[in-house]
Amino acid sequence: MENHGVIHNMWFNTSTGVKLPYYTTQGIDSWWDNGSLPIWITAQRQGLKTGSIHFPGTKAKYQGEEVNMKLVEPPLFNYSNETLWRQNIDTAMEWFTVNNLDFITLYFGEPDSTGHKYGPESTQRRTMVSQVDRTIGYLRQRIRESGLESNLNLIITSDHGMETVIKSDEIHLRNVENFTFSDIQFELLDYGPNGLLVPKEGKLEHVYSVLKNAHPKLHVYKKEEFPKRFHYANHPRITPLLMYSDPGYVIHGRYKVQFNNGEHGFDNEVTNMKTIFRAVGPAFKQGLVVEPFESVNVYALLCELLGVEPEPHDGSLETTRPMLRSSAPLLAATKLPVMLGIALILRCWGGAY
Template sequence: MKLEILLAFGFSLFVDSKPLSNIGGRKFNKLLLISFDGFRWNYDQDVDTPNLDKLVQEGVKAKYITPPMITMTSPSHFTTITGRWIEDHGVVHNMMFNSTTLLKLSHKATLKRSEWWDNGALPLWITAQNQGLKTASYFYPGGGVSYAGQSVNRSLVETFGHADDNETEWREKIDTVMGWYTKDDFDFVTLYYGEPDNVGHRVGPETPQRKKIIEQIDRTIGYLTESIQKNNLTDHLNVIITSDHGMTTIKKSPEVEEIKLSNYINFKNLSHFELLDYGGFGMLRPRKGKEQEVFDALKHAHPNLTVYKKEDIPEHFHIAKNSRIQDLVLIGDLGFNLNSRYIFYVNKGDHSFSNQEMDMKVIFRAFGPDFKKNVLAEPFDSVSIYPLMCKLLGVKPAPNNGSLSDTEVMLVNDIGGNAGRMQMSISLFATTILILAVI
């Protein structure tokens, strides 16, 4: 009789204490981070987005989040995955460059160049792997290189000429990622989509084409939630959806006087190296001994241009302390692109303007078993996504500049609690054996 009681009681304990996920006894759920490049914070407010709207009820929405000061794809994505400011992680531009050799490489050419990304700040993939987790990256910037000799367990890197707007492929990506979780038991995956950035550049943010791509994104979110249910991951997978920067309409002549720096300086005589013609953020290294002359020529050159000497860059930009930042930093007012010698810029929309501009702010949505429901969170800096992800994964964070206090309000109180209850139940089961043995 005692054995029957013992077995029945023990069975009830284990049924009640089912672990959160089948990830090798770990007590934390899996995590998926999705980035939609160039998804401005309010892009869903003038479009019918039933699936994104549903996520607001079933999870968390932040009013908006603020990307780092250099509102470009590579710097911003790397801030999210490292939790470090740009001056700390060193990815200061989309282009890989060397101001001594005059090397310049395009964004996609950098995606397999470890020397551009590996500057001492470990991304979450590597930190998580060092603590026993399996991680993967699907097109996420920085996921295809090695860090101190370590590579992401599995990575796919976007190639030149890749079509970013193929809806069928978008769904295939989700199918692949679901397989990584269910068949290969990955714990943390980052997934990147190149839209709505491309549409925003090509035709501008305030266009029917942009609204159409947001509708496509919304359908993809619907497909994602269906796939999570289909793969029995609803109770085991947390999802964060965010972006790297916003988008604004570029101001063009004759409506405005565009910024053309060759009107004010002679590049041949005064410039050693420059990164310009790339939106509203630029850098310039004058020839030796010409620094003050160039600064004086540019500081009042155009009413919509601000120029900083490196030593005078405001501290809250969090960019000045990195050696890759050049002698002069140039910032255009919202919508004013920085043209160097000629105005040949064809983009209708762009980013890389100050992160304090509302057009540069981005979305944040999150849902899953560890997130509260129907929560509207206050704005926060994207650097704080990192400690949130560490908390969700049970990872001890590497040094970072984020703050968990920015996001704690989003979370349920017992992350990892079910697994903890399972451990307690095992102890309780052992105690029961002793008690029944004495009876």
């Protein structure tokens, strides 16, 4: 995040105080176009044809370029519509077979939404996981019916886990002794376990000192002291003070406006924050179970599958190379791959396989 600059679901400007939600920022190129290129653009520049369905960043242009074919989720989108899920899968198959695309990213926002609303251990989320499972079955079926099974690689992964929100002993910054929001120029709070603060001139040390030990489950840092392992602080969009909470604890600001029963964004070393990785296709070994690995390594794998030269990145192909049948470069004529990002699918199981 400290390299690509997408550090929050909220678009913000610390000088003007403007905050815009994800849906609004889909068309704001400046938020997405930070010098880092999505794999769609890299692949297109090297002669491939790409598509994206509802994947974050799909609508934006990067250095004036956009993905060849796309579907952008509309405002107030219903993530749980199983009929639409299948329609999007059918669209992806058509793009491969009729439009001869080489790479498609396909995103579903469930069971993330259900996990937020009802909690990861709820009956509602278990029901939604069953719906996701049916959808993966439908995807595999449509790949076979479209005659793509022998030359298409499918990757199923996601971006984070989910933790049950703890409703007792909550973190409320407004109740902290000697802390006042009149000392704050800008804040980004109430969105889970993270907080970004810009104290007014001359107030940084005071705000830091009163918040540092305000709650046993709250961790407050000056930007330059934030733990390096998060790879989060070294970017100009990160504010002078930042904080995170222990698993299950949400940071509340001026008022309590966050009532989710499930949340993510906690320490990525926590088991319930782990995601999944499944892959099937001609490039992959069958029945192989691998050790957990960081998701940042998926990009290099995709570039290898596509036969394209990657942009500068933080991952390593050596982490995922043992999954592949051969270490030799793959034929460019092979259709590679569909990447299916289903937020939160079975993520409470943890690990990467």
